[in-house]
Amino acid sequence: xxxxxxxxxxxxxxxxxxxxxxxxxxxxxxxxxxxxxxxxxxxxxxxxxxxxxxxxxxxxxxxxxxxxxxxxxxxxxxxxxxxxxxxxxxxxxxxxxxxxxxxxxxxxxxxxxxxxxxxxxxxxxxxxxxxxxxxxxxxxxxxxxxxxxxxxxxxxxxxxxxxxxxxxxxxxxxxxxxxxxxxxxxxxxxxxxxxxxxxxxxxxxxxxxxxxxxxxxxxxxxxxxxxxxxxxxxxxxxxxxxxxxxxxxxxxxxxxxxxxxxxxxxxxxxxxxxxxxxxxxxxxxxxxxxxxxxxxxxxxxxxxxxxxxxxxxxxxxxxxxxxxxxxxxxxxxxxxxxxxxxxxxxxxxxxxxxxxxxxxxxxxxxxxxxxxxxxxxxxxxxxxxxxxxxxxxxxxxxxxxxxxxxx
Ligand SMILES: *Cc1c(COP(=O)(O)O)cnc(C)c1O
Numbered sequence: 001x002x003x004x005x006x007x008x009x010x011x012x013x014x015x016x017x018x019x020x021x022x023x024x025x026x027x028x029x030x031x032x033x034x035x036x037x038x039x040x041x042x043x044x045x046x047x048x049x050x051x052x053x054x055x056x057x058x059x060x061x062x063x064x065x066x067x068x069x070x071x072x073x074x075x076x077x078x079x080x081x082x083x084x085x086x087x088x089x090x091x092x093x094x095x096x097x098x099x100x101x102x103x104x105x106x107x108x109x110x111x112x113x114x115x116x117x118x119x120x121x122x123x124x125x126x127x128x129x130x131x132x133x134x135x136x137x138x139x140x141x142x143x144x145x146x147x148x149x150x151x152x153x154x155x156x157x158x159x160x161x162x163x164x165x166x167x168x169x170x171x172x173x174x175x176x177x178x179x180x181x182x183x184x185x186x187x188x189x190x191x192x193x194x195x196x197x198x199x200x201x202x203x204x205x206x207x208x209x210x211x212x213x214x215x216x217x218x219x220x221x222x223x224x225x226x227x228x229x230x231x232x233x234x235x236x237x238x239x240x241x242x243x244x245x246x247x248x249x250x251x252x253x254x255x256x257x258x259x260x261x262x263x264x265x266x267x268x269x270x271x272x273x274x275x276x277x278x279x280x281x282x283x284x285x286x287x288x289x290x291x292x293x294x295x296x297x298x299x300x301x302x303x304x305x306x307x308x309x310x311x312x313x314x315x316x317x318x319x320x321x322x323x324x325x326x327x328x329x330x331x332x333x334x335x336x337x338x339x340x341x342x343x344x345x346x347x348x349x350x351x352x353x354x355x356x357x358x359x360x361x362x363x364x365x366x367x368x369x370x371x372x373x374x375x376x377x378x379x380x381x382x383x384x385x386x387x388x389x390x391x392x393x394x395x396x397x398x399x400x401x402x403x404x405x406x407x
Contacts, residue, residue: 016375034324049312055303059296077104108245110254123177189340204239324388365405
């Protein structure tokens with residue numbers, strides 16, 4: 001008899017986005033004359049930069065000719081892209097990362113979901129709350145947690161992001177082995193300083209632990225004192241893996257391209273205490289289970305690193321950040337304490353009331369959709385996330401309506 005992986009039955013059904021969709025659909029059906037503005041979902045809205053479109057067309061034409069046709073490429077990515085990443089994202093910021101330490105993939109969601117499988121079953125996890133759900137759910141599927149009790153999986157050390165710590169958790173008092181961090185953060189928009197990241201690197205060193213650092217929103221950092229990469233912290237090459245994605249940097253959410261950095265100096269141990277290079281393990285896993293990102297997509301990603309590409313992507317990000325600034329200013333003016341929006345496309349609003357109740361108020365009275373914080377974890381209760389991914393016109397209209405509704 002074929003049997004299931006029963007760890008899947010421990011998963012709390014994530015009703016967040018389907019619950020939101022249900023409430024919005026019901027509202028629209030009952031109020032067909034009132035158009036709704038969606039500032040809930042974390043997806044980009046603006047088209048790809050022109051350099052990417054040109055690269056996609058040119059690469060597609062190469063595939064049309066026998067002489068330049070490409071079949072399977074290197075699983076880890078083409079050298080032209082890995083070298084561009086190493087040079088522009090790392091060497092240029094003083095980080096020592098080689099091109100062959102970079103693994104090109106079809107998304108950071110897959111990478112941060114898959115990476116856990118090269119580690120032992122009984123390692124101790126540290127996971128933020130509120131959080132991007134992929135980190136915890138993939139570990140539940142792998143059997144690294146107990147059951148969900150009152151919304152939290154047993155055996156996980158939750159790193160709480162609250163008003164008291166300005167939404168940047170400090171290192172736990174207990175030892176853990178695999179630590180997930182995300183800065184700039186989704187959903188809070190919080191960023192971590194060099195000093196804060198240094199405490200995490202030191203904690204990981206002391207505990208022979210590994211940090212999985214998700215910097216999907218790195219390109220939104222505008223404060224020059226905030227590190228863009230964990231490798232800006234001395235010693236991080238020995239304790240950290242970094243995930244980056246072209247999704248929010250250049251609008252690749254539907255196009256799919258990302259990368260993971262695994263320094264060769266990074267070690268993990270077997271049950272006899274023998275060290276193993278994590279790079280070699282991941283290389284084995286990646287080449288066994290993945291067959292590379294499409295050539296035209298990698299060409300489009302590489303185009304971002306040209307002078308024109310840099311100019312176009314920063315213009316795109318500035319556009320979203322200008323939206324974010326308008327949202328944060330308007331919500332602050334209404335008396336809410338907010339973070340994010342200055343170095344991230346999300347504004348995290350301390351509503352001082354139940355997050356679903358606040359969601360309903362905005363939907364019913366302002367026809368604006370936000371994301372209730374409770375959907376991201378216990379510590380998200382009392383907060384909502386508003387996303388800057390929309391047109392200027394929609395953001396401005398939404399803010400006028402919110403102000404009128406909450407007056
Ligand atoms: C959007 C996002 C990513 C990127 O995911 P892709 O699969 O590369 O599109 C990664 N981490 C977080 C926290 C995100 O919000």
